Amino acid sequence: MRSRGMLVTGLVVLLAVVLVLGGATRQALAGSPAQEEGNLVRGAMLYDRWYAVLGVDAPKGDHPLWATQSTNTRSGEDTWRCVTCHGWDYQGKDGANREGSSGYTGFPGVYAASERLSEEELFKVVSGGAGEAHDFSAYLDEASRRDLALFLKKGLVDDSQYIDPVSLKVIGGDAPHGKQLFDAQCARCHGEDGNLLPFRIGGSNVGLGELSTVDPWRFLAKTRFGTPGTDMVIGYDLGWQAQDGRDVLAYARSLAKSEVQAPSLGQDGQTGQPKAGPANNIFTGILTAFGAMATGLGFAVLLGGFLVGVIFLVVWVIRGRAK
Numbered sequence: 001m002r003s004r005g006m007l008v009t010g011l012v013v014l015l016a017v018v019l020v021l022g023g024a025t026r027q028a029l030a031g032s033p034a035q036e037e038g039n040l041v042r043g044a045m046l047y048d049r050w051y052a053v054l055g056v057d058a059p060k061g062d063h064p065l066w067a068t069q070s071t072n073t074r075s076g077e078d079t080w081r082c083v084t085c086h087g088w089d090y091q092g093k094d095g096a097n098r099e100g101s102s103g104y105t106g107f108p109g110v111y112a113a114s115e116r117l118s119e120e121e122l123f124k125v126v127s128g129g130a131g132e133a134h135d136f137s138a139y140l141d142e143a144s145r146r147d148l149a150l151f152l153k154k155g156l157v158d159d160s161q162y163i164d165p166v167s168l169k170v171i172g173g174d175a176p177h178g179k180q181l182f183d184a185q186c187a188r189c190h191g192e193d194g195n196l197l198p199f200r201i202g203g204s205n206v207g208l209g210e211l212s213t214v215d216p217w218r219f220l221a222k223t224r225f226g227t228p229g230t231d232m233v234i235g236y237d238l239g240w241q242a243q244d245g246r247d248v249l250a251y252a253r254s255l256a257k258s259e260v261q262a263p264s265l266g267q268d269g270q271t272g273q274p275k276a277g278p279a280n281n282i283f284t285g286i287l288t289a290f291g292a293m294a295t296g297l298g299f300a301v302l303l304g305g306f307l308v309g310v311i312f313l314v315v316w317v318i319r320g321r322a323k
């Protein structure tokens with residue numbers, strides 16, 4: 001009888017520990033900015049390639065506003081992406097896509113608008129309020145346009161002071177700290193040398209090293225918010241500050257096999273990501289799944305379930321003995 005009592009007490013204590021741990025995990029997750037701010041990350045991915053996020057084909061032909069410029073020679077689905085016209089650095093014609101660059105359109109950035117306009121006004125800009133040609137309401141439902149506005153209002157980071165406009169080098173990046181972060185969070189999927197997952201840039205396969213050298217803003221944006229169709233570990237969810245992203249960028253640059261000529265690939269640099277989702281081979285699929293599990297609630301649930309299972313097993317075995 002006495003040992004039964006002790007066993008029950010022990011089990012109650014164990015259960016309490018599991019519950020507290022589970023609660024703490026959930027709280028930690030709830031406290032992450034992604035949960036608080038709704039769908040800001042989704043907004044960032046819509047800005048990147050909205051039709052991939054929505055799982056639809058891009059509209060046919062060029063975006064109607066594309067014809068109002070003649071310097072940028074791209075055509076087709078890329079012309080429908082916010083990022084093509086407004087830039088990975090959010091500065092449009094005043095930033096990386098300035099006059100003389102292959103990405104130049106003469107279109108404005110969105111950074112100034114983010115400071116000048118309210119979230120509601122930003123929503124209107126993509127909902128017909130800025131003219132018919134810029135009305136995306138036929139393609140993006142209201143919730144998606146609100147996610148975009150939220151991202152534009154609260155998610156933009158101005159990195160212009162931290163990237164040298166000519167050499168594209170990071171100014172003030174702490175590469176050793178970046179290596180620590182990279183090895184802890186990114187290397188398991190991208191490889192310690194950044195080459196495990198290839199990206200298409202300018203018709204060739206490159207690793208993270210080359211990507212970060214050719215288009216540091218794209219690197220920063222994707223590291224912060226991810227890339228459509230991929231369940232990647234992202235700086236935003238890890239609570240990284242802007243400086244952490246720049247540190248990882250500084251380290252990633254050192255992984256480039258050779259010093260790639262800086263802005264020459266800028267234009268193609270925006271299209272490099274293949275259209276197919278993340279799981280185009282089993283290996284990346286599994287990695288992605290594990291990544292999502294380790295960071296997501298799924299892991300906490302799994303752990304809880306496992307512990308409860310163990311408790312039941314112990315009770316069952318001891319009961320069997322007691323009889």
Ligand code: HEC
Pocket residue numbers: 047050063064065066079080081082083084085086107108109110112113122125126130131134136148152
């Ligand atoms: C084909 C090019 C193109 C695409 C694609 C595009 N825009 Fe624009 N955007 C423009 C142009 C041109 C203007 C300036 C309109 C004007 O001044 O009348 C503009 C203006 C803006 C502004 C206001 C800028 C300011 O300073 O007032 C915001 C915000 C904006 N766009 C967000 C977006 C978002 C979000 C998307 C993606 C859903 C997007 N744009 C897609 C070309 C584009």
Ligand code: HEC
Pocket residue numbers: 182185186187188189190197198199208211218219220222223227230231232233234235248272273274277278284287288289290291292
């Ligand atoms: C769970 C696996 C996983 C982890 C962890 C991961 N990534 Fe990724 N990452 C991917 C996959 C898959 C892609 C998409 C590859 C593609 O587009 O084909 C990707 C894409 C990217 C891209 C976009 C490249 C482009 O198209 O512009 C960048 C940048 C990137 N990752 C950086 C990072 C950084 C930095 C970290 C660490 C914080 C990280 N990743 C962690 C799996 C991962």
